[in-house]
Amino acid sequence: MPEATDDLFTREDPIFANKELLEISHLPGEGRIVGRDNEISDLATAVNPAIFGQSPSNVLIYGKTGTGKSLCAKYVSQRLVDTAGEEGVTATFAYVDCAQDTTETQAVQTIADSVNDSEITGIKVPDKGLSTSTYYKRLWRILDQRFNVVLIILDEIDKLDDDDILMQLSRAGEAGKITDCKLGVIGISNKIQYKDRMDERVKSSLCEREFVFPPYDANQLRDIMDARSDAFRDGVLDSSTIPRAAALAAREHGDARKAIDILRYAGEIAQSNGSPTVKEVFVTQARERAETDRFRELIRGSTPHSRYVLQALALLSLSNSHKDGFRTSRVYEIYESICRQEGSDSLSLRRVRDLLKEHAFLDIIEQSKHSGGSAEGSYTKHQLLEDPGVVKEVLTEN
């Protein structure tokens, strides 16, 4: 047996000083939120009445992935809770990831559980087993007992199975379900057409204010990463590493999440290569990994048909090299054959067009209009922006 030596393990992480700063769940403080001053102040204005004991406006935030929607919503909500507290108003906020809690019951359970403290209220909110209406009743009782104001953030709101919870939340005050507590909803979506699908009554009450968050440019992404460079030990980051990661992430839709992921992965690659510094070359490898992760995250919770449409386009792209993409009719043909294979009825051409539009909004694909002359009229072509190999791999996982 070899003699025990002291150097079998490295006792200190040679690359990261505080890796947490690069975790996606990390909520950076004010000094570290870059380029969102206007958005933060608009959101604050919308929910501000809560501090005077009045109802906050309901808000819908749109924007592509990684544009800081969740971050700003949580940040403003936390600030509202703190400021309200200083004014003697008891406030709280609940965060629901609707991609995970897709049903009305799951979502209302999550909200009730997160605002409850059973020692104070004496109310239990079990994980499951109650009817939807019982969860609501408990939620209303908890809110009236504990808070003057509550904000409910519904992230990826378009992933909810239906509008029922939105109806309940937006009408809780009016319908007399809660009497002492004021409630505001902040809905977040990266699907611009989401509102068109909403019930008219929900739409008018939920969309009092709407904000669109634009993508970041390379300078903003660089600032966002610079503000977190203390995640690394001193002197470990090569000077060109962050600018390179920013340039890559800006070219691919200005997504801060991807930029931060690239930086974290580049650090991990340095670690596993035993390199004392995070070199610019690691950024390229890190990007491939971030790309796969990002795409997996993007389509998390998406419907089977939305995936079949993408799969059709990936198959076309892998077997042909049409530089300017494929016509809707061609994509539809392949989509129909995938549906047959999957034993599923295909959707109408019109629905498939809508699904393609949603993918285009998320920059998964690019659409271009073409004119076929008087005989043909105009038509649209679709092209994958993601690597078709990555798309196929992720879509055929498990």
Ligand SMILES: Nc1ncnc2c1ncn2[C@@H]1O[C@H](COP(=O)(O)OP(=O)(O)OP(=O)(O)O)[C@@H](O)[C@H]1O
């Ligand atoms: N302006 C910013 N300053 C600092 N960090 C940011 C900024 N914007 C985004 N980030 C960071 O980028 C990551 C993604 O941001 P966030 O989750 O808010 O994006 P999002 O728009 O909600 O995206 P998605 O639609 O994918 O949920 C988070 O780790 C967040 O902390």
